[in-house]
Every structure is written in C-alpha cells, then in structure tokens.
Amino acid sequence: MIIVRKARVKDIDLILKFEKKLYDSAVDIMKNFSPQHMSDIALKSDYNEILFKYIKSLIYSKNGAIFISEFNRKPVGHMIISIKKSHPIFNMKYYGRINTVYINQESRGMGISTKLKNEAFKWFKSKKINRVSLNVFPDNKVAINAYQKWGLTLSLLEMRVTI
Numbered sequence: 001m002i003i004v005r006k007a008r009v010k011d012i013d014l015i016l017k018f019e020k021k022l023y024d025s026a027v028d029i030m031k032n033f034s035p036q037h038m039s040d041i042a043l044k045s046d047y048n049e050i051l052f053k054y055i056k057s058l059i060y061s062k063n064g065a066i067f068i069s070e071f072n073r074k075p076v077g078h079m080i081i082s083i084k085k086s087h088p089i090f091n092m093k094y095y096g097r098i099n100t101v102y103i104n105q106e107s108r109g110m111g112i113s114t115k116l117k118n119e120a121f122k123w124f125k126s127k128k129i130n131r132v133s134l135n136v137f138p139d140n141k142v143a144i145n146a147y148q149k150w151g152l153t154l155s156l157l158e159m160r161v162t163i
Contacts, residue, residue, distance in 0.1 A: 002112055004119045007059050007066035007078065015055050015066060016048065018078050022102040029137045037160055058082065063127075067119050069103070069112045077103035079116040083129060096124040096132035101143075108142075117150050 007015060023043070030038055044050065058064040064082035068075055080099040086092050098120065103112050124132060133155065136143050 001072060002110065002115055003070050004067050004115050005070070007055075007068050009056065009059055011066075011068055011075075012052060012055050012059075014068070014075050015078055015080075016051060018102045019051060019055075019100065021104075022100055026137070029140060033137055033139050034160075036162065039162065040160070055080075065120070065123050067116050067123075069107075069116050071107055071110065071112065076107035077101070077112055077116065079113075079120055081120045081123065083124075083127060092131060094129060096120075096127075096129040098132060098134035101134075113146055114150065 023041075026041060027038075030041060055066065058066050058080060061082075064080070067079045067081075069077040069079075079101045082097050082099055083094050084097045086095055098117075101113055101116065121132065124130075132152075134147065134152070135158070136147060138144075138157075
C-alpha cells in the first residue's frame with residue numbers, strides 16, 4: 001500500500017539521504033549531458049548543514065512543503081515543493097515549484113511519484129496556486145515522460161555558458 005504524508009522533523013535524516021541520492025544521479029546525468037557545466041552543481045563544504053536547515057525550514061513553512069511516500073510503511077521517496085514570487089510585470093503573482101522529486105530505484109514504476117504529485121497539487125490549490133513548474137535535464141526521458149503524464153508541457157529551454 002502506498003501512502004503519502006507531510007514530512008516531520010524526524011524525517012530530516014531520511015530526506016537528506018534521498019537528496020544525496022538525487023544529487024548523485026544529477027551528477028551522473030550532468031557528466032554525460034553537459035560536463036562543461038559541472039561547476040554549476042559543485043557543493044559547498046558545509047552543504048549538509050545548509051540542506052538540513054533548508055529542509056527543517058520547509059517542514060515548518062507556510063510557503064513550502066515536503067511530502068514523503070511510503071510503500072508498505074517503508075519510506076521510498078519524497079517531493080519538495082515551494083511557492084515562488086513571479087516577476088512583478090506579470091499578473092500571476094505567485095506560482096508553485098516542484099524543487100525535487102526522488103523515488104528509490106527499486107520503487108519506480110509503481111505510481112509513487114504521481115501520488116506525490118497529487119498531494120502537492122492539492123497543497124498548491126489550498127494555497128490558491130494554479131501554475132506549477134519544475135526543471136528537468138533534457139536527457140532524463142523517464143522523468144520527462146512522467147511529468148508529461150502529469151500534464152506538464154515544455155515551456156522554456158535553459159541555455160548556459162561559463163564566461
């Protein structure tokens with residue numbers, strides 16, 4: 001049985017582990033896709049402390065949330081979301097942001113990320129947010145396919161250069 005719940009302070013170490021696995025995966029993708037931008041994702045020496053404080057702040061935040069997915073009472077993934085302020089020239093003042101999604105390798109393909117998305121979208125709607133965005137590496141086809149099933153469509157293409 002799959003359940004999704006809001007994260008609690010006692011989940012911080014679990015979320016830190018999931019975020020580390022997600023980061024390692026991103027490094028692998030970046031090495032293959034755009035190694036010239038590896039410096040963009042270099043971690044600070046105190047990243048663990050910074051991430052701990054960030055996660056804790058989101059657990060208590062009114063403008064962000066973390067959801068934990070469990071399969072048979074075992075944590076298998078999470079989603080971190082937040083509300084962001086739009087550029088002041090736009091009518092839309094705020095939008096929702098899916099910051100990270102992580103599902104354990106062995107638990108993928110079971111609809112867990114969709115259940116996380118459903119809880120996130122309910123949360124956003126309760127906050128009167130009706131637009132949600134996220135970033136994904138262009139060659140992460142599995143994630144892109146999942147996001148398209150959720151109804152997300154390509155909006156922008158980010159380009160970078162180191163100068």
